[in-house]
Amino acid sequence: MKKHCTSRIGMATVVLLLSLSLFAQGTKEEVKAAGPTSVELWYGAAITEAGPPPADWVGFKVIKDKLNIDLKLTALPSNENDQDVKIQAAAAANNLPDLFMVRRDVLSRLVPQGLVAPVDDLYAKMPVRTADHYDAVSQNHARINGKSYGLADPGSINMNEGLLIRKDWLDNLGLAVPTTTDELLAVMRAFTFNDPDKNGKNDTWGYGAFQEINNFEAWPGRRLEPLFGAFGVDGTWSLKESEAGLNVLKGEFYDAMVFLKKIVDEGIMDPNWLSYKKDDFRAAWKQGRFGIMREQNAAFAAQANYAPFDKNFPEGNWIVIDPPKGPTGKASIGPYTANYRIYAISAKAAKEGKADKIAALLEWMASDEGYYLLGWGVEGVNYTKDADGIPVAKGLADPNLAFSAPGGQTVTQLRNMVFYNGDIELYARYPLYVTETSKKEMSALTVMREMQTKAWTAQIGSDTLPIPNADLKRFYEQGLSEFITGKRVLNPANWAKWIDEFKKLGGQEWNDKGVAFAKENNLLTR
Amino acid sequence: MKKTTGYRRVGNTSVAIKPTKADHSFNFLVDFFLAVLLVIIAVPLWSTITLSFRPNDYIGNNLQGMFLAPWNWSFAAYKALLGNQGFILAFKNSILILIGGVATSLLLTIPLAYVLSITTLPGRKFLNLLIVVPYVFNVGMIPSYLLVTHLGLIDHLAAIFLPGAISTYNCLIMRSFFEGLPNELKESARIDGATEIQVLIRVILPLSKAIIMTIGLFYGVSFWNDFFHAMLYLNDNSLQPLPILLRNILMASGMNEYVEVNAFGDAPIAAIKAASVFMSAIPMVIAYPFIQKYFTKGTLLGSVKG
Numbered sequence: 001m002k003k004h005c006t007s008r009i010g011m012a013t014v015v016l017l018l019s020l021s022l023f024a025q026g027t028k029e030e031v032k033a034a035g036p037t038s039v040e041l042w043y044g045a046a047i048t049e050a051g052p053p054p055a056d057w058v059g060f061k062v063i064k065d066k067l068n069i070d071l072k073l074t075a076l077p078s079n080e081n082d083q084d085v086k087i088q089a090a091a092a093a094n095n096l097p098d099l100f101m102v103r104r105d106v107l108s109r110l111v112p113q114g115l116v117a118p119v120d121d122l123y124a125k126m127p128v129r130t131a132d133h134y135d136a137v138s139q140n141h142a143r144i145n146g147k148s149y150g151l152a153d154p155g156s157i158n159m160n161e162g163l164l165i166r167k168d169w170l171d172n173l174g175l176a177v178p179t180t181t182d183e184l185l186a187v188m189r190a191f192t193f194n195d196p197d198k199n200g201k202n203d204t205w206g207y208g209a210f211q212e213i214n215n216f217e218a219w220p221g222r223r224l225e226p227l228f229g230a231f232g233v234d235g236t237w238s239l240k241e242s243e244a245g246l247n248v249l250k251g252e253f254y255d256a257m258v259f260l261k262k263i264v265d266e267g268i269m270d271p272n273w274l275s276y277k278k279d280d281f282r283a284a285w286k287q288g289r290f291g292i293m294r295e296q297n298a299a300f301a302a303q304a305n306y307a308p309f310d311k312n313f314p315e316g317n318w319i320v321i322d323p324p325k326g327p328t329g330k331a332s333i334g335p336y337t338a339n340y341r342i343y344a345i346s347a348k349a350a351k352e353g354k355a356d357k358i359a360a361l362l363e364w365m366a367s368d369e370g371y372y373l374l375g376w377g378v379e380g381v382n383y384t385k386d387a388d389g390i391p392v393a394k395g396l397a398d399p400n401l402a403f404s405a406p407g408g409q410t411v412t413q414l415r416n417m418v419f420y421n422g423d424i425e426l427y428a429r430y431p432l433y434v435t436e437t438s439k440k441e442m443s444a445l446t447v448m449r450e451m452q453t454k455a456w457t458a459q460i461g462s463d464t465l466p467i468p469n470a471d472l473k474r475f476y477e478q479g480l481s482e483f484i485t486g487k488r489v490l491n492p493a494n495w496a497k498w499i500d501e502f503k504k505l506g507g508q509e510w511n512d513k514g515v516a517f518a519k520e521n522n523l524l525t526r
Numbered sequence: 527m528k529k530t531t532g533y534r535r536v537g538n539t540s541v542a543i544k545p546t547k548a549d550h551s552f553n554f555l556v557d558f559f560l561a562v563l564l565v566i567i568a569v570p571l572w573s574t575i576t577l578s579f580r581p582n583d584y585i586g587n588n589l590q591g592m593f594l595a596p597w598n599w600s601f602a603a604y605k606a607l608l609g610n611q612g613f614i615l616a617f618k619n620s621i622l623i624l625i626g627g628v629a630t631s632l633l634l635t636i637p638l639a640y641v642l643s644i645t646t647l648p649g650r651k652f653l654n655l656l657i658v659v660p661y662v663f664n665v666g667m668i669p670s671y672l673l674v675t676h677l678g679l680i681d682h683l684a685a686i687f688l689p690g691a692i693s694t695y696n697c698l699i700m701r702s703f704f705e706g707l708p709n710e711l712k713e714s715a716r717i718d719g720a721t722e723i724q725v726l727i728r729v730i731l732p733l734s735k736a737i738i739m740t741i742g743l744f745y746g747v748s749f750w751n752d753f754f755h756a757m758l759y760l761n762d763n764s765l766q767p768l769p770i771l772l773r774n775i776l777m778a779s780g781m782n783e784y785v786e787v788n789a790f791g792d793a794p795i796a797a798i799k800a801a802s803v804f805m806s807a808i809p810m811v812i813a814y815p816f817i818q819k820y821f822t823k824g825t826l827l828g829s830v831k832g
Contacts, residue, residue, distance in 0.1 A: 042761075048774040049798075051612035052763035074761040077770070078777035082757055085667075089758055092668040093675050097761075279796060406610065 036070040037357045039349075040097035042087075044341060046416050048078035050409040057411055059373055067360050075413065076101060091115050098349035099358050102150065102342055104142060104464055110344070111144045117350035118147040125359040129366035132420045137460060140522070141340050151362070154420045155339030162320040162451030163226045163333055164300065166291035168313075169196035169204075177321050181230045181259060184292075184324040188268040191291040197313075206268040208290030210276035216335055216462035218248070219477040220484070223273075223281075223294050224260065226323040229332030229457065231256040237335075237462045237514060241524045246511045248476070248502070254495050255327070257483060261490050274481070288313055294333065297448035303433050306442060314438040320450045333451075335459040341416060365418045374418045375425060376403040377411040390427045461523035465514045472506045578603050578800035603797035607805060612771060619683065620750060620768040624809075627687030627749035628742050634691050635741065636734075639700035640726050661694035667758075674759055685759035686767070687749055696741045703737040704730060739820035747810060768806050775802050 045052070052075050053059060063071050074097065076083045084106050090096050091110055102110070110116045123130045123139065133153050142150030165177065170187070173196055178184040188206025190196065196204055209223035217225060218236040225234040233247040233256050247253050263269050270290045272280070285293055286309040299305050300318065309316060323331040345358055364370045376383040376391040382403045383391040393402035400407035419425045430445035468476065479498055482488040488498070499507075518524050534541055545553075569592075576592050579599035607613050641647060642654060670689060679685035707730065715729045731738070753769035760766055776799050 045774075048777055049612075049771065051615070055764075073763070075763050077757050078774045082773075086758060089667060089671040093672050095675055095680075406606070 042100035096346035150342035152340035225334030230326030235335030301444040603801035643704035
């Protein structure tokens with residue numbers, strides 16, 4: 001019995017140990033020998049839910065053959081907080097990869113620990129890439145203690161949103177495009193009460209929005225910035241040298257609040273704006289609930305996004321308009337910052353002499369070969385070029401392998417490392433098309449170009465300013481929304497009292513820290 | 527059929543007790559509470575299911591979508607998910623982690639719990655203390671990361687389940703269960719010449735199906751849902767399990783701002799998100815009914831001396 005039992009346990013142990021090998025599919029450390037230089041890259045995937053480039057991706061071979069680099073890729077988690085955790089854990093173990101994408105505030109914590117190498121001398125070694133990707137603002141973006149510690153590639157496109165209005169509704173009511181806040185109010189009232197869609201129902205509102213808040217666009221957030229821009233207080237901060245600080249502390253912010261409250265009290269804004277999520281908001285304008293909104297170019301005009309509206313309202317016509325001018329003539333769609341994706345080189349990689357190899361790799365990515373291969377894949381397989389030389393997903397033997405199709409997206413996961421918002425990629429991303437129902441010719445690029453001509457407030461770096469603690473943030477957001485919804489009476493006395501309380505709770509300190517940070521980092525403008 | 531609240535014995539016969547008004551009121555309250563509970567659970571579930579079937583050209587809010595007629599449902603999201611190599615690979619990795627994790631954890635937890643349940647074990651109190659201390663004071667992320675790195679487990683699926691293979695909580699439940707088994711059984715086996723390992727395998731384990739299934743379920747659910755360790759320890763994207771992919775899909779909310787199609791083709795991303803949530807829950811949903819009978823029994827028995 002004893003023997004039988006012991007052998008059973010022995011068998012179980014062996015099975016368990018053997019089963020561990022099932023899970024040991026990872027890579028072993030490279031044996032350092034004369035051969036290709038191993039470069040480990042942690043990148044931000046272009047399409048987070050698509051897989052990584054396959055093991056037989058042609059890019060690995062080209063990079064090895066031409067640059068003698070053995071590239072090892074890891075897609076960072078899709079969420080920024082998760083990215084930070086992963087990078088910080090690796091940093092604590094001195095196990096950072098050779099090249100990695102990192103947010104600026106995490107980078108600023110890694111630099112004092114000596115874990116990241118400066119990159120100042122690399123710009124000259126990458127002339128093509130530096131010309132396309134790294135202008136003076138970019139080179140300054142990751143500058144810490146006088147040295148540049150990150151290669152800041154252009155991120156999402158600036159000023160790609162606009163104020164849109166239903167031109168068909170204006171025409172139905174015989175109204176002109178509003179240019180001032182007073183005219184805007186009049187149009188909102190007409191859109192709400194005069195049946196602009198002529199369906200005989202009282203089912204429309206003037207303005208549509210939802211709360212979209214971030215570091216530099218505090219409550220009420222991005223979708224209402226054109227209203228606050230009319231009072232010169234769009235965005236969380238003002239970065240003008242003469243008036244730098246939190247906008248909420250300025251007198252004009254109170255005026256903007258009074259204006260917003262008037263809109264809400266008159267019921268001329270879609271009342272769901274406080275509960276809408278992004279998808280609800282987008283469903284609402286496609287259902288014709290409101291006639292004025294701030295929207296992003298592609299979310300509005302890209303083929304798949306515009307199609308439901310086109311189907312519902314073939315006669316419907318949104319146009320991009322100038323932001324309304326306020327009492328003192330100020331106007332702005334909202335603040336914009338320069339978005340960058342920072343790639344840093346670990347000190348460990350620099351010590352191992354990999355910095356030059358990394359520069360060679362990045363410079364190759366900026367070459368025509370690297371640009372097209374990483375941006376769109378292999379010509380003839382993943383894309384073809386149209387008469388203007390723009391990559392298109394047409395004329396392919398297997399349409400599923402097109403760069404925009406599920407089968408082809410894995411080979412373009414590194415495209416954010418080569419794209420710099422140049423014309424070729426924008427034409428490829430936002431092609432001209434004819435809508436299915438109304439047969440209108442549309443292009444999200446044309447819309448974006450028009451949006452970029454409107455008045456905006458430059459606030460480069462405002463997204464890097466200090467953020468308030470959770471309690472102060474809650475006090476700020478809750479207080480403002482209570483004034484608008486009527487839970488607090490909005491009058492000068494109550495406002496002054498609330499501002500005093502806000503300052504005491506840490507608002508003044510937040511303001512002072514932000515101004516000091518902006519000064520230190522040369523973010524203030526004249 | 528007459529309603530009763532129970533039976534009482536009168537001599538050799540049972541007599542039904544007639545429910546009072548208070549019983550009726552109490553039953554009504556209980557029924558009402560359970561109905562509310564059912565709505566709270568069922569509505570989000572139904573919302574997720576109907577969302578996963580919404581066609582690409584659907585416009586409307588969530589409430590309307592919940593009542594979308596079945597003949598208007600689209601299976602595009604499920605078709606896209608099941609045809610996506612990344613999803614299949616992630617599913618396979620999750621299954622490997624689940625099997626490897628549950629097997630390893632049970633193989634390590636059972637002997638430990640049994641040893642700790644032997645009252646005559648020298649230094650038993652000290653050993654218990656050694657196990658309970660890290661349960662109260664968590665070691666933290668960085669030391670764990672260093673340990674996994676130095677063990678060479680980065681980019682191994684075993685990194686997900688090996689460092690936390692023994693859960694103190696599960697071990698203590700199992701120990702309590704073993705302590706509750708009649709000592710006479712163990713004694714008689716020992717008198718017959720069985721070693722402690724034989725006592726465990728031949729006597730204890732056949733009586734412990736309920737607790738093994740219950741603890742196995744606890745382990746299974748935690749390994750199946752483990753996102754954090756996979757995110758931390760698996761750099762090789764081809765090893766990433768379902769929770770990572772699920773997270774990536776759920777984070778893809780801004781996608782329609784930039785591209786015409788998503789990685790799953792023409793299916794709307796909201797439907798893809800809902801379908802992936804639903805599909806990733808299916809294995810656990812299937813497993814629960816089979817294990818439920820052991821589950822209640824196992825946890826109750828384990829709690830007697832807990």
